[in-house]
Amino acid sequence: MQLRAGLRVVRRAPDEVQLGTDSRWAVRVRGLTPEQADRLVRTGDRPLDPWLPASLIDDLATAGVLRPSRRRPPRVPPAAAPDAYAYALTRAADDGTDVLRARARATVAVTGLGRTGLALVSALATAGVGALELADDSPVRPSDVGTGASPAHVGRPRAETAAEVLHALAPHVRLRTPGRAVPDVAVTVSADVADPGTALGLLTAGVPHLPVVLREADALVGPFVQPGAPGLPCLRCLDLHQARADPAWPVVLAQLAHRERPDRTGVPAALATVAAGLAAAEVLTRLDGGTPRTAGGRYEIALPAVEPRVRRWAAHPDCGCAALVP
Ligand SMILES: [Zn+2]
Structure with missing residues (x-):
């Protein structure tokens, strides 16, 4: 021993x-x-x-x-060695290599590659995730710089920039074309609200998914939706809960879901980093065989403290999301 x-x-x-x-x-x-x-x-x-x-x-x-x-x-990629050592200490019966093997077989899809999304994919890649799908056709904005993108990237497509950044820091990561295969986990990073249509598509396809929403001065990470998990809410469940408290929420949601955030605004650096780190931890927990903290809940992270607070909900009785699972 x-x-x-x-x-x-x-x-x-x-x-x-x-x-x-x-x-x-x-x-x-x-x-x-x-x-x-x-x-x-x-x-x-x-x-x-x-x-x-x-x-x-x-x-x-x-x-x-x-x-x-x-x-x-054990042979461990140098960048992933901290993950192997630390996760091994949190588990009773291995040296961390089994965790890294499972991650290396996994594919994670990330939509939305601004400052937060880029920090997220960088964390997943260095933590040993084997394949990533990157989706975001919009150009890099000046406010995206800071978590991998440089001023020289401004104006270039975000997904192309993310691929370049990942190639430099984790050349072993395979980059896959979105939509060709079913990922193990999908993360959507968006401004103001998560798109209900996208979430419904992931739910009906049976893909575990995590919305990350960046608002004016806070971020929401969760719920981690595990299709078919009894009693746990999907994104629509949360919208139904919110509509019960605020009857105008569907009108507000519809407007925010179809409005582009103005170019000059963005995500404050500390908030983007904390939200990305928490989202990465949720995804890795799922890939490692555990239960994400936001399954049935959501991190709410507000400036200036950026201290995560967890709120929890049950599945909404009018949603019927369990019946949508194929
Ligand atoms: Zn639901």
């Missing part, structure tokens, strides 16, 4: 060592000889078995800070 990759090891006293800094798995080891403490601090990726008592190894294994020794270290 050996320590999990990425685990910090520090000495607390001559006979005491601390493994890990995160309270979810950090553990203190007491009663060591000075030599054992010194070797544990310097052990790195070497096996522990020859020099630590078996009972102590059992205790460390129970604490979740050990993994089986490998003859060769």
Whole structure:
């Protein structure tokens, strides 16, 4: 057995060592000889078995800070190594390579490649997602610069710019033509509201999807819609809930869904980065086999604090979205 990759090891006293800094798995080891403490601090990726008592190894294994020794270290793309190490620490039984293998097989479609969408696809690519579909014919605006696009990109098509950025930072990522295959997850990034027609199309096609909506000074991430999941709301469910509270909402929604945001406005840098990071985490959670935090809810992220707040809803009884799943 050996320590999990990425685990910090520090000495607390001559006979005491601390493994890990995160309270979810950090553990203190007491009663060591000075030599054992010194070797544990310097052990790195070497096996522990020859020099630590078996009972102590059992205790460390129970604490979740050990993994089986490998003859060769796993091959992990350097940019994705932080994901492998950190996600391995959050899971009990692997070294992170199984997470990266699943991500490498996945395809994620992203529509809307302004400042937020570009930060999102960059995060997904460096986190090990194997294939991306990029959709956005509109030109790069000056307000898109900052998360991959440079002033030299202004005026060029956003999808073409995103492809160039991804090719430079993650050349292993495959870029697929939108619409040719069914993605594992689709993300729509839009201004003001999410397009109801697009969401309905994804729902009826059975594609898990996540709307990201950028408003005047806040962002909405969610709900993560998992078609067929009983009791969880789709985007239309949320619109029906909102129409109950505000009867004019359908009229407002229809106007906002068909209005272009003026060129001079955009998304503040901190808001774009936080929204993109949360959206990426939701997608990766789904690809890793977990349940996204916004399944049945939505992050609401408002300036100036950009502190995510989660609101939750049930499926709306008048929506009938479960019946739309093929
Ligand atoms: Zn619904």
